[in-house]
Amino acid sequence: MQTSTEVGYNSKIEGDVVVTRVDAALNWFRKNSLWPMPMGLACCAIELMAAGASRFDIARFGAEVMRFSPRQSDVMIVAGTVTYKMAMAVKRIYDQMPEPKWVIAMGACASTGGMYRSYAVLQGVDRILPVDVYVAGCPPRPEALLDALIKLQNKVAKEPALANQKKAGA
Amino acid sequence: MSALEIAQQLKAKFADLVSAPVEFRGEVTLKVADAERIPEVCAVAKNELGFDYLVDITSVDNYGEDPRFTIVYELYGYGHCCHLRLKTDVSEEKSELPTVTTVWRTANWHEREIYDMMGVRFRGHPDLRRILMWEGYPYFPLRKDFPLSGKSSEVPDVAFTKTAPLEGGPFVTIAGGKDRTAREPRVRLPES
Numbered sequence: 001m002q003t004s005t006e007v008g009y010n011s012k013i014e015g016d017v018v019v020t021r022v023d024a025a026l027n028w029f030r031k032n033s034l035w036p037m038p039m040g041l042a043c044c045a046i047e048l049m050a051a052g053a054s055r056f057d058i059a060r061f062g063a064e065v066m067r068f069s070p071r072q073s074d075v076m077i078v079a080g081t082v083t084y085k086m087a088m089a090v091k092r093i094y095d096q097m098p099e100p101k102w103v104i105a106m107g108a109c110a111s112t113g114g115m116y117r118s119y120a121v122l123q124g125v126d127r128i129l130p131v132d133v134y135v136a137g138c139p140p141r142p143e144a145l146l147d148a149l150i151k152l153q154n155k156v157a158k159e160p161a162l163a164n165q166k167k168a169g170a
Numbered sequence: 171m172s173a174l175e176i177a178q179q180l181k182a183k184f185a186d187l188v189s190a191p192v193e194f195r196g197e198v199t200l201k202v203a204d205a206e207r208i209p210e211v212c213a214v215a216k217n218e219l220g221f222d223y224l225v226d227i228t229s230v231d232n233y234g235e236d237p238r239f240t241i242v243y244e245l246y247g248y249g250h251c252c253h254l255r256l257k258t259d260v261s262e263e264k265s266e267l268p269t270v271t272t273v274w275r276t277a278n279w280h281e282r283e284i285y286d287m288m289g290v291r292f293r294g295h296p297d298l299r300r301i302l303m304w305e306g307y308p309y310f311p312l313r314k315d316f317p318l319s320g321k322s323s324e325v326p327d328v329a330f331t332k333t334a335p336l337e338g339g340p341f342v343t344i345a346g347g348k349d350r351t352a353r354e355p356r357v358r359l360p361e362s
Binding site: 084085087088113116117118119120121123127 | 302303304309311316317318319320321327328329330331332334335336337340
């Protein structure tokens with residue numbers, strides 16, 4: 001990704017400078033500090049907490065700041081069964097998150113409704129939100145959640161960040 | 171004092187209203203003939219016979235029989251450590267019986283759940299509204315004629331429901347198979 005350009009400075013005096021594109025830089029900042037909004041609804045929340053604890057440290061990936069406020073978070077991790085009663089609240093919280101935002105559907109219930117083929121369970125949170133990464137498992141191991149986070153980071157790295165940036169006043 | 175003896179005392183106080191106690195595997199059940207008098211029976215059970223803990227109130231849908239609903243009260247006493255079960259029947263046309271919240275306050279939420287899931291109303295309940303589903307949900311989900319996968323509904327700004335895809339039917343174990351392979355969950359075909 002680095003193109004060779006002539007830069008008029010002396011690295012021995014001014015230190016190392018990396019020449020890159022704005023897209024790559026913005027994506028690198030974003031992917032290494034994805035602050036999750038933990039929508040921990042059921043048992044997957046326990047595995048989410050385990051991923052945040054010291055053994056399966058999610059802080060290694062920059063995501064230890066589990067902001068329970070949607071206004072301050074980047075990625076919503078829907079961990080647990082989404083019932084129809086809760087669905088509207090989840091959508092409202094997602095709408096309150098500022099761009100850019102992503103969604104990880106953690107576990108079988110959030111991905112497809114899981115074992116609950118019933119009158120009260122939303123058959124997958126992708127019926128109300130756009131999901132970026134699905135994690136299989138009931139519950140998925142914390143390592144699986146970290147794998148999903150890494151997949152999301154790779155997805156974020158490829159985004160055209162500058163083109164997606166909304167213009168002021170638009 | 172055993173549960174059977176206490177049940178017989180309750181029967182003695184009410185003669186015809188309460189059936190003879192039935193004991194099955196150590197559990198004693200009494201049938202109350204008239205659902206309208208259930209708070210009376212419960213008040214006597216609590217105040218005079220020491221059943222101070224209402225463990226549960228639950229309901230059974232006898233779909234196809236009349237009376238359609240059976241309401242079951244599980245009682246327990248911390249003093250004498252005995253359980254007791256009271257059952258009453260409610261027909262579908264009536265769908266109503268008096269509340270026992272005056273006897274045990276915990277009956278409040280149990281009765282709300284029965285109203286939500288079966289549609290049986292409780293007269294005199296301080297706050298009879300749905301507890302698991304939401305206001306405006308049009309069906310009673312645990313009735314036997316309501317499908318497991320649910321029905322579509324919409325209450326604007328509150329919640330919506332859709333039918334869940336069952337992919338061939340409820341996958342249930344088939345009892346009484348020769349071995350595990352025969353009993354494992356598989357598509358249950360209609361018996362016809």
